[in-house]
Amino acid sequence: MSDEWNASTASNGDDKSWKLLEKTLLAGVQEQRRARRWGIFFKALTFIYLFGAIALFSPALNLQKSAARSANHTALIEVRGMIADQEAASADNVVGSLRAAFEDTKTKGVILRINSPGGSPVQSGYIYDEIRRLRAEHPDIKLYAVITDLGASGAYYIASAADAIYADKASLVGSIGVTAASFGFVGVMEKLGVDRRVYTSGEHKAFLDPFQPQKDEETRFWQSVLDTTHRQFIASVKQGRGERLKDTEHPELFSGLIWSGEQALKLGLIDALGNTSSVARDVIGEKELVDYTVKETPFDRFAKKLGSSVAEHIAIWAGFQGPALR
Incomplete structure (x- = not known):
């Protein structure tokens, strides 16, 4: 119990x-x-x-x-970073900003403030052509390019369409040339014992494939494409700068070299030393600046990144990237 x-x-x-x-x-x-x-x-x-x-x-x-x-003002448009599609300095963004600035009746002058290493010849060409069109359509509104740290290649291509170019004495200006680069992995493939199998329906369809040996005729062809783009670049710069260029005295002007602002002034690549404030105040006569640069929101940038295809990046890595003004 x-x-x-x-x-x-x-x-x-x-x-x-x-x-x-x-x-x-x-x-x-x-x-x-x-x-x-x-x-x-x-x-x-x-x-x-x-x-x-x-x-x-x-x-x-x-x-x-x-x-x-x-109120009356000087319009400011930034060209910053790589000039390429879907970048801040894309033709769509810069051209949209230019049109808005020129169409504003209170705009007394436009400053294109440039800090760029260049980029796509196509995007640069779009902007160049639009600047010249707008200048012809609005002859009373002058457009001045102001190069800050860097105005090279495609960025200088754009600047050459302006009424005048200003830069700091230490700015880097020029680099009138074209480049296209990739890698060659043929030796690595041989060491690894890996065969590359490519099937095409055109004799030269895969001529930029970095896993296959280069052929002399294809190399010459690709060089001719770059030379043609270079000639187009030179012709546009000469059209924009005219007799201000000292190319007869300095044939290396179009060789791809880059100069300081002080040197560029002597070569006729720029018109004077100056900055955004001094040009607005002393040249245009309206020190009040209004920024017309297209500003992308974080959502816009995220959408663009999301929309970039993996195939595009693989193509660039594999050597299928087009010529660049750099």
């Missing part, structure tokens, strides 16, 4: 311990759920606050820009 009572007491004690443990665990789970709910709530509140702030301040910023544009 005594043993049965002791067993029953022990069993009751175990049940109470398990119930207490169960309550403790349930309380912990409930606390975690409560903390998670509060965390979600505060995160949602933060997002709502941020989006609300953007919605609140965007009209104010637009109003401020509109107010600035209501």
Whole structure:
């Protein structure tokens, strides 16, 4: 009898311990759920606050820009970084900014502020042509290129379409040339004992394949493409700069070399030393600057990155990238 009572007491004690443990665990789970709910709530509140702030301040910023544009001003357009499709300095962005600046009746002059190593000859050519068209359409509005740190290759191509080019004495200017580069992996493939199998329906379809040996006739052909692009580049620069260039005295002017602003002035690559403020104040006569540069939002940049295909990057890596003005 005594043993049965002791067993029953022990069993009751175990049940109470398990119930207490169960309550403790349930309380912990409930606390975690409560903390998670509060965390979600505060995160949602933060997002709502941020989006609300953007919605609140965007009209104010637009109003401020509109107010600035209501008075006479100098239009400023930035050309910064690589000149390429889907980049900040793409032809679409720069051309859109140029049109907006020239079409504003309060614009008294346009400054194209350049800090770029160059890039696509196609994108640079689009911008060059549009500058010349807008200058002809709006003869009373002058466009001045101001090179800051770097105005090379495609960036100088664009600058040469301006009424005048300014730079700092230490700016890097020029590099009138064309380049196209890739890698050759033939030796590595042989060492690894790997065969490259390419099937094409054209004799020269895979002539830029870095895993196959180069052929003399294909190399000469590719060089002719680069030479043709180079001649187009030179012709555009000569058209834009005219007799200001000292190319007869300095034949290396179109060799791809790059000069300081001080040297570029002597070569006729630029017209004078100056900066954005001095050109707006002393040349255009309107020191008030209004920025017309197309500004991409983080969402725009993310969408572009997301939209870039893997195949495109593989093609570039494999050597199928086109010529670049650099």
